[in-house]
Amino acid sequence: MTSADLHTLTGAYALHALSDEEREAFKRHLAACEPCAQETAELSATAARLGLAVSLTPRPVLREQVLRRITTVRQETPREPALSRSGRKSLPGRLLSRWALAACLAAAAALGGTTVWQHQRAEDALQEARQSVQETDRIAAVLAAPDARTRATTLPGGATGTVTVSDRQDKAVFVVSGMADPPQGKVYQLWFDDGGTMRSAGLMDPGRSDQSVLMHGALDGASGMGITIEPTGGSEQPTSTPLALMNFPA
Template sequence: MSTADLHTLTGAYALHALPDEERAAFERHLAECEACRDETAELTATAARLGLAATTTPSPALREEVLRRITTVRQEQPGAPRSERIARGLRWRQASRWALAACLAAAAALGGTAVWQHERAQDATEQARQAQQDNQHIAEVLSASDAKSLATELADGASGTVVVSHERDRAVFLASDMARPPRGKVYQLWFDDSGTMRPAGLMDTARTDQAVLLDGAVDGASGIGITVEPAGGSEHPTSAPIALMKLPA
């Protein structure tokens, strides 16, 4: 495959549509051709944005239609002069840029909703990843060889247990039968550092029984407290504690 032919493969490479042999040859070409590297990066970014802007499930007959049309497309003659092949390649590259630009412009009206959905999906993925990580840390604290616990009766028949692993320098709060907080409020946990309350995380407002990994290291705290705070939590307590518990020695 000539260098002129390789110049025409930027679009196919950006869409992962090259067979292994051509892809390897084109990647070797990219190492030496700055123009193709720039164009490939542009086309790859454009293709990604188009994927976010709109997705459509193709009809079952699409594959057959594409295969049928392939047979009607005139192929380049093997004996075409090099200058003509280069000119055709340049025209193809220019046309591909215009086509991608037109597609991007047409999809822009739908892009806002799609990007919003994509961001929501990313948020959900991150939340799931964080929950999995927290659950792993909770299990590590509860199963630590030096784990110590202290149970306390809370208001309205609820109970709470603090589990601390000084080896891991982390603590877990186990709640049982906790009443749901008032609407628009949340239970916030705090480390008691010799009378100074340090934020240690929020409890799930939808659950009455839960295990919460306290944010941050135990770091010499003598106890933990629980307050009712506005949704999202506070940097400092805005209400009197509904519970104060000592950490197990």
């Protein structure tokens, strides 16, 4: 493989699509080629953003409720209320008008309450979207950091995992592909390995087989990471034998 060939492998390297031999050759090339190192970091960050992209669809609850209420209200033609001998509206007519007014007010209040509820739901969804974007930006910052170092491994079940560490960011990102679903009522938990002492680094999303996770907390001198299966909500300390233990790249 020539030096010219190596310049064309930045995209394949960022997507983990190289063979072991090609990957080792390209890593040696990166150490001496600043343009390729920069392009690889940018492509890795872009791949992470695409993998974490989310879309939010507004819930049609308000429309459904309004349409459902319409079917329960029958429109009638106006009728003149009966008059008493004094020429005033009779009591039944006055009561009917009051009940109609009360019903309208109640319907307006209910619809207003639904609108407020819908507004709150929209605000919650917007806040979740903002948090997702912020998380994506933090992940991209680690992957694109000039001092980012990466190590890949094969996990049980054939999944592949890659950890990227940046001392400058004092953070680590774990990217996994093909992860099997955890057992019912369980979740994958990440850990920093502080010389044999495990420190929680957050939970993985149990519903996604491919994901990028910003490990919670600072590196703080950790030498590696581990993955265990824990009860939903996570544990303060590992309660099972680690599925995988990885040393951070030097």
